[in-house]
Amino acid sequence: MRWPLSRLLLRKILRDMWLARTRMVMMTLAIALSVTAVGAFLSARAILGREISRNYLETRPASATVRVPGGVDAATLAAVKAQPGVLDATTRASFPARLKIGNGPWRMSLLFVSHAADPQRISRVTMQRGAWPPPPGGLVLERTALAFLDAEVGQAITVQVPGTVPASVTVTGSAHDGGVAPADQEQTAYAYTTDATLARLGVRSAPDELKVVIGDRTGPSGSRDVIETDVQRVAALLRARGFPVSRIEVPRPLEHPHQGQMEMVGFTLLAFGAAALLLSSVLVAALLGGLVTGQIRQIGAMKAVGARTGQILALYLTLTAILSVLATALALPTGAALGRALAAQGARLLNLDLFSLAIPPWAYALQITAGIFVPVLVALMPLVRGSRITVRAAIDDHGLDADAPARSWNGRLTTRLGGPSRLHTLATRNVLRRRGRLVLNVGLLAVAGAMFLTGLNTATGWNALVQEGTAHRADDLEIRLARPAPAARLVELARGVPGVVAAEAWARAGTTVHVPGRVDVARVYPDDAHGSFTMLAPPAATPLLRLPVEQGRWLRPADVGTVVLNNLASAQLPGIRIGDRVSLTVDGRPTTWRVAGIVSDFGSQATAYTTDRQYASVTGETGQAGLLRVVTARHDTGARQAVLDRIEAALEGDGVAVERSFRADELRAALDGHVLVLADALIGLGVVMGLVGLLGLAAGLVTAVTERTREFGVLHAIGATSTVVRGIVVAEGGFTAAISLPVAALAALPLTRLLGDFVGANAFRQPLPFRFNAPALLVWSLLALAGAALAATAAARRASRLTVRNALVTL
Template sequence: MTRLRLRKLGRDLWATRSRVAMMTVAIAVSVLAVTAFLTARAIIGREITRNYQATHPASATLHVPGGVDTATLAAARAEPGVLDATARSTIQARIRVGDGPWRTLVLFASDPADPQRIATVAVETGSWPPLKGSLLLERTALGFLGVSTGRRVTVEASGGAPTPMTVAGSVHDGGVAPAGQEQTAYGYATTTALALLGRPQTLDQLRIVVGDHSTASTSSSVIDRTAQRVAARMKALGHPVGSIDIPPPGRHPHQGQMVMVGFVLLAFGLMALLLASILVATMLGGMLTAQIRQIGAMKAVGARTGQILQMYLALAAVIALTATALALAPGLALGRALAGQGARLLNLDIAGESVPAWVYAVALGAGVGLPLLVALVPLLRGSRITVRQAIDDHGADPAVLGGFLERFLTRLRGPSRIQVMALRNMFRRRGRLVLSVGLLGVAGAMFLTGLNTAGGWSSLVAQSISRRDYDIEVRLDKAYPADGLVALARSTRGVVAAEAWGRTAATVHTAGRVDVAHVYPDEAHDSFTVMAPPADTRLMHLPLMAGRWLRPEDTGAVVLNNLVPAQQAPGTTVGGTVTVTIAGRPVTRRVVGIVSDFGTLGAAYLTDRDYAAVTGAPGQAELLRVVTDRHDPASRQAVLDRLDDALTRSGTGIQQATTIDTLRVALDGHVLVLADALIALAVVMGFVGLLGLASALSTGVLERTREFGVLRTLGATASAIRTVVVTEGVLTAALSLLFATVAALPLTGVFGNFIGNQAFRQNLPFEFSFPALALWSLLTLAGAAAASAAAARRASLTTVREALVSL
């Protein structure tokens, strides 16, 4: 490029420095967002896997009711394909601090001499093994329970008596979810603690690591075959296996949540960058429009189209490179901060903040390559302008001049000449108007889609709670007479209704094999239960996705919730059959319906009559659901405390007792990361859109320099000219609101369905957030007025002399 053209580029940069600054800021903000999101996604994706693998998770857990002794443990380790094995137990218990409420506790127990090579935890305070009468808590449980190391707590195992224990320290377990999200505390103790809690010291779980040489297998089929072979060996040794748990190999319980949030961050980040690239194209197109006569003059003295294109491409490249250079370091820093926040929400330790090379490559390619690619269209169009087109340019699209729209706008009358003039000016450059409206409209559509999706998730939680017409749920340690449970509950002050349900853990059965479940070691994530509500139940109503609900006379029918076909029995549909092991007995039932049951893990529903026949225990129940007279959290908890005392005095063992508020908090906790990400992304979108509007108005003012000079000659005041420009900006923003609202409707449906199916195998309810629309409207119109201010001031300062010398 010659020195003369370089000098022109330099002068153009200085002359349009405000517009160049806007282009640079727009690209920089978008590159910063993309870099931050990619960085956070890369770090969290790496660390969630590393944290989980650092626990050396078991490939499979074999449940051995008779217990695992030294001989069977040695036999398991000797099996081909088994890298290691250990004996453990998982106890469902409750814990309370002082006189506070009971909380759910999952207690993992092992032998004091266990080498801790499988399902290991990192001790942060205290030491392993804990002393007799003490336990270690997962670190997130400390804040959840409001307890510190050295404090005394009360622990009650299923069927046992409340036992004082000491919190001897804390650990980090990368294989469990945060306690606050699950509303469950996780504890770690030895077999000596089991004796204190009234439980046998026998360890009834055989955990094995399956693999080749020293590498754990990530193949579910390989793990399944090996576990079945080990189960056969255990049976031959006189220790039959009841069932086998095989969680998704190498996947953290919240891996799907992380993948979903990562996808949202990436998709919205790239959309922000695309908007910024369109903005740059719009600005460069406006710059070329302002220089049409200069291009015509250069063509007149012999400049070729390629030379002009090269010159303006170099200008775009300088802007993109500068913006990317400015944004890269802050984007990496912000990404690391976001990763840290995500790690806290997912209970992860970040070992290193190094960013893979592909993040730098994508950021550079996106920040430089995409804007140049998008800008190529207006640059090509502008560089091809002929001398005649340059002479004939009047600052308006030729299609508008003399066309129907021009005639319509000319005849248009309104309450104010300023408003009519602003409306006419909007359509002078219809292509630019489309870009401005589209840019701000897409930003608004993304804003509304994001908040609509977050609202849909909240609505799904609210719907789930509203379909549970009870206030308290109590899970018992074994079956008790249903009539006695209901009578005791109804005699408790504050209880207005109660129902006793059948409930037990279950597995899908395949003939000739030990049953396999895909539940995690916490025995909650991906678990499967069978439930039997009373025939006339009024405490739950579930919407049907297919088929019908149970009839009182049904004895060979089952209704599944939507998670069972997705997790436990793939391919199961209405009209087919499913074989389930209930109380040690495999039974086959015809699937008559599938229901949406958000908030409940995998569940199969039988009639109480059928359940009694299968279990051989008519009139027995393991679940109590209660309706209270008042429905605020404090009143529910007070009734639960009284009911808990009454059940305990009657000798009824409680496994878990919670209010419906606990479930709501747990469900809301799973969407916190997503909601925060969507709101942050929406703000980025809106900022880029407003920059686009400011650019379009600035370009329009430059094009109409002579027009504003004429207006000043005719007596127009500076205030009137400013009002024309600001009104034009506000009207453009108002038009974008219509576009954003219409575009957000299908986007909300598509995006919500994707998110819902990824997370819970069902669509999110369609929610259109009118408060979000009101907020976006307020921000857009106020932002448009503010974005128009600089262009309006520039227009109001136009003098007659400037108009006369304007080319």
């Protein structure tokens, strides 16, 4: 007998969907929620990935910057432009400076200076207010610096370049620079002006930065090797023409300074979104498995009249596909809208302009593929198992696992455990009698809990890394000098200021990895922060710095020719090991050092540490220092700022030029700004995971009640009240949620470690501290138990309304 599948299939599917409409809605919502998450993160990642590159390339960044003290003449600049591989070149300058509004505190700044006649084809900015070039005595602020300084266009501000007298200039406009981070993240206000304004500030020097674009007729090169080879030829030309070259700076080609941070955050979000989709697919599989289980007798009847296994499987797969298509259709516009909102938020945090919010077609295609096929594939196994049941097995089905004898271990266990009442014993027995279902429901909720905890644990670990990075520094103030000064005099001046508890003067100098026969190449960006490499020389026994040693050891007073690298410095020297020798250029001199250790130094750029004695022996600058670190009596922001103002006044009164200074809380604010995106995203993802898990628990309880219609009818027949029936179902839900809690906590441990290692290694070259967020576990426990009670209440109400008649008419 041929089963007329094509004629009855639609009627059967529609009837099943109507009769199990609550479960159908839950399945559809679960898939839609997860596909929405995937779509939002995928769309945001696609938009930000495109726009961050576009913003950076809109500035037409230089491939390399050649530092030429004294600058070059017009004929040499023309000769550089004529070199093979050079697409364009120009001369610029940049100066560290300090800005302040009225009587407010000094804020760090970096002035980018060009000639008024410069065509601005390289490293350009986009004017938003005002015009370029600014008039003499005017400057343009990067747009994020306006809020950072609390300044306005047209306002007068005080500017001081190290070694000069503070002067008043006017903010004549604002601009967007797609090549720099937001001012509050770096605690630096970027400003743009001309050499005419610089002269009014008391600085008269030729531009010493030769900006070069390397490439071919297809455009700027994205190969660091090609760039370095060609720019070394440019350096050779300059030297041959009598212009000294101090070093070459080559940042990551065609990549924004925060490109890696954005990609890491995007990958993490997408991974969590994929986990949410997999979780919802497991939920769909569980609910469909329950639907098939509840229709075992129907399947047996269909097979008795000639239906084949393939036809029955096709019926349920079609039902799954319909739900997946509906859910994906709901999720696509929602995910796109949320993705655009996330991209807009990310753009604000990364200082980007969104030229387009268009989502690429491949992102939609991937969402559709994931939303439709992943649930179908995950549900395939329980559907195949259910569709293969024989007529005899269907008739013999009594609602128990096939391998669960009447006096199984779980029955004996629950009898021994007992409970507050026979009601709880019965509920425990009911939950345990379908061990496969129990494992699936507990696993579903446990996975959601594990992901929720992992997200919050990772966010907590990130915050702990920030706290540890600041805790390892005992100083409250850091003051960098424009030129080295006698260390003893610096300490004397600082200690003479009221409110100062301790002070140390350290030697400080920029450094680069030296390769014999080549001009030194630094990896630093034009902002002089990202990719920079510094040598610091504190006293060997300094109490102001206690960095965790990852390999080797810390500095000792008797060391000779020894350095300790922090983790970012070791990243600039791939494959470096303890005991290796490295060649570093310090104060213009190539020097050789032995690596004694590698330390964790979160919050600092790449740094090589040596002792003050060793530094003096190498540079010949005995008793000189370029950095002052101070401990204050009080540690609040106001007290620190007051002491800083007094120290700066004392230094300036003694003829010591300050380059920049900042408080410890400003460092914390800068670090927090870098981690804000990921921390907030992980918390949000944890909430999404929790919602999917609770939805699964609710749906599982509804399925269990539906499957046990006869059982509840019998309970009513023998005198069980509605209150008793409701109590059984609520206890079952609470028991399932309680079992999932320790499983979720245990599963979160390795997941937290894996995610923390990945995020930390990609962001700051060190794993995040492992932190288990106990309040998060408490929150999840309350959510799970409350959710279980809420879901069980709905299912219990349904169970309490079942009658003996319902049981008798159930097939």
